[in-house]
């Protein structure tokens with residue numbers, strides 16, 4: 001009787017196993033997970049019943065089936081991006097057979113996806129030791145190479161995208177690691193928390209690079225002949241809805257993601273928010289217990305996204321590769337702790353779904369890291385309006401200085417001349433002479449030149465204007481450098497500097513100056529030759 005039942009149970013398990021495998025092979029992951037889960041329960045039930053069974057053959061057969069079910073369920077779960085649960089399955093399968101090739105391979109791929117390069121590498125190495133079929137050898141070596149490259153990037157924060165840039169951004173964007181440099185989260189004098197440097201950082205060096213929780217991209221119709229602002233807005237709303245769904249799904253799939261999202265500001269009283277330890281954001285920190293997870297509160301999630309999302313085409317960002325043709329929005333968790341300044345010391349670069357943040361000026365240990373939320377090449381009053389739409393008043397050094405002088409007659413005259421559409425050359429001359437009279441120096445000059453950048457670029461761009469005013473206007477490269485030193489450069493400043501360089505037929509020294517400006521704008525992500533290609537030099 002007992003034997004008969006055992007036979008029936010065995011047959012049932014066989015059927016389950018072959019059906020589940022069929023779904024797995026057909027890539028019907030959900031169905032196969034369902035059946036493997038059933039098989040796992042049956043095996044566990046049988047094993048507990050056979051605890052004291054003297055039939056060791058049967059116990060070992062059951063263990064084998066359980067190991068197979070766990071290993072295959074891990075594969076299916078990982079294909080759905082359910083990495084935490086897939087990892088648990090792998091560990092359980094490896095507890096049964098620590099050298100099981102398929103499970104080691106699957107676990108390695110999962111750890112690689114979770115940016116845990118050393119753990120992934122260990123799995124691939126152990127899998128190589130237990131390789132029975134040489135056809136996998138090349139694949140495993142390929143994975144080991146990838147782990148090595150990504151671990152180096154992650155540890156050193158050094159990227160070299162030269163080949164990709166020199167190929168004209170052909171193919172997919174390069175695979176990037178997660179890197180958190182010399183930074184920490186602390187209370188900020190601006191509001192709530194901010195990101196701070198823990199070491200001196202040279203301009204161009206990378207502060208962090210990180211993959212988005214989710215991104216969406218699309219082409220927004222330009223308001224014009226074929227569409228109006230209403231259709232642009234509806235297209236944006238469709239993308240936004242898709243984005244919310246993606247963030248929600250990512251948070252539901254991974255407890256760590258959901259916990260980290262819950263540390264972000266939802267625009268409430270920021271002073272009351274706690275300061276999370278930077279180690280929580282490191283990929284090696286696995287599952288974490290968060291006491292106040294609030295991600296299933298849709299209202300709060302929407303507020304968090306509203307406060308923390310970044311658009312790729314912002315003026316303070318550069319986009320490399322094909323994404324620059326799209327409107328893109330994303331959520332990058334650690335970058336969300338960076339506050340705004342009109343006198344920023346960092347910029348961002350978008351590569352695929354990665355955000356790369358670099359120092360756009362030299363940063364001292366203890367300084368707060370800031371980037372611009374909006375265009376800071378605008379006069380003080382315009383910037384104030386912009387920061388108001390973000391719900392704060394910027395009180396950075398530059399704003400404090402410009403607020404103080406904003407009521408002066410000469411500033412008012414310059415603004416009126418700009419409004420009247422006066423000759424840009426005369427506006428620049430008026431500003432430069434005013435600064436000379438007031439004996440302004442260094443950064444103060446850079447601040448005002450950035451604020452009235454439109455006048456400078458307008459003047460440099462018109463031969464007629466330069467003929468008339470040229471002798472009373474400082475050289476384009478001098479202005480570009482003083483602006484970059486004060487508020488960090490951007491592509492517009494670079495363009496003016498490079499145009500000037502071209503006109504003068506630029507020597508080695510001038511070329512070096514342009515490359516230095518380029519490193520401030522793009523960061524040190526390419527070697528010299530590729531930087532020249534980026535700058536079209």
Ligand SMILES: C[S@@+](CC[C@H](N)C(=O)[O-])C[C@H]1O[C@@H](n2cnc3c(N)ncnc32)[C@H](O)[C@@H]1O
Pocket residue numbers: 188190191192193194264265267270273307308335336337338339340341390391392393394395
């Ligand atoms: C992306 S979060 C930055 C991190 C935020 N301070 C925190 O504690 O989570 C954006 C919010 O920070 C605040 N913020 C950013 N820059 C600021 C600034 N310069 N002055 C005042 N508040 C600022 C605003 O409340 C803004 O909505």
